[in-house]
Amino acid sequence: MNFRGASAEAFDALTRAIDGTLDQADDAAQVGADLFSVAEVLRDEPALRRIATDVSVDAAAKAGLVKELFTGKVSAPVVALLGDAVVRRWTLPRDLPRALEELGVVATVKSSGDDATRLSAELFTVGQVFQANPDLRSALSDPARSTKDKRELVHGLLAGKTLPATIALVDQALTGTHRTVSVALDSYQQTAAAANGRTVATVTVAKPLSDADLDRITAALGREYDREIQANVVIDPAVIGGVKVEIGHEVIDGTVANRLDGVRRKLAV
Structure with a gap:
């Protein structure tokens, strides 16, 4: 994921911090899910997104706001990471949820442990299946179908056949934050491969x-x-x-x- 200016610096710093967050957490998969949910809230709430990235708002006040909003809803290590994220400078307000989603991908990949190579391969295979099946591709891109409905369809296809991390990332790909599901899966696959060097x-x-x-x-x-x-x-x-x-x-x-x-x-x- 490419960021410019201040956002690139902020994202690099948070990428270095994510390992500490995972060390403090009981479940890397839950950290990924928490970061995905926070990113979704920030996308859906433009007023909150603007406050969280406004350099004129006191940094301590912003950190206190996210602590108040998300304590009890996401894990404590994720709340701490959010506090770090909102005190940093962002080139564009939308870069904050984009960065949190990418950190969620990293956490989900790391939850697969030694299976990171398998995870990357499974994401590629799922992407190929979607590309080869126009009806399935249409169903997953149909705006009239809810994300919940699309996820149930995917779970029926993948449950018991892939890693839990693969299903989690396919779920995230269905939220529409990338241009297409295939583009999202390709991006996640690159992250999974990079995690394995x-x-x-x-x-x-x-x-x-x-x-x-x-x-x-x-x-x-x-x-x-x-x-x-x-x-x-x-x-x-x-x-x-x-x-x-x-x-x-x-x-x-x-x-x-x-x-x-x-x-x-x-x-x-």
């Missing part, structure tokens, strides 16, 4: 790769980017052959389809 690469090929080929590609990317790579493989017969790799905003397209497009463009000149 990895970077996500999407590898598109015409047919399934052998384990040896996937290991070779992953190792080569790891050497190129000097970090561990988590490769998500997408099968797309339209690429014909070769490999297309996407890491962040970088694209390495070595597919036959891309080379043919290049030839067509030259012939059209």
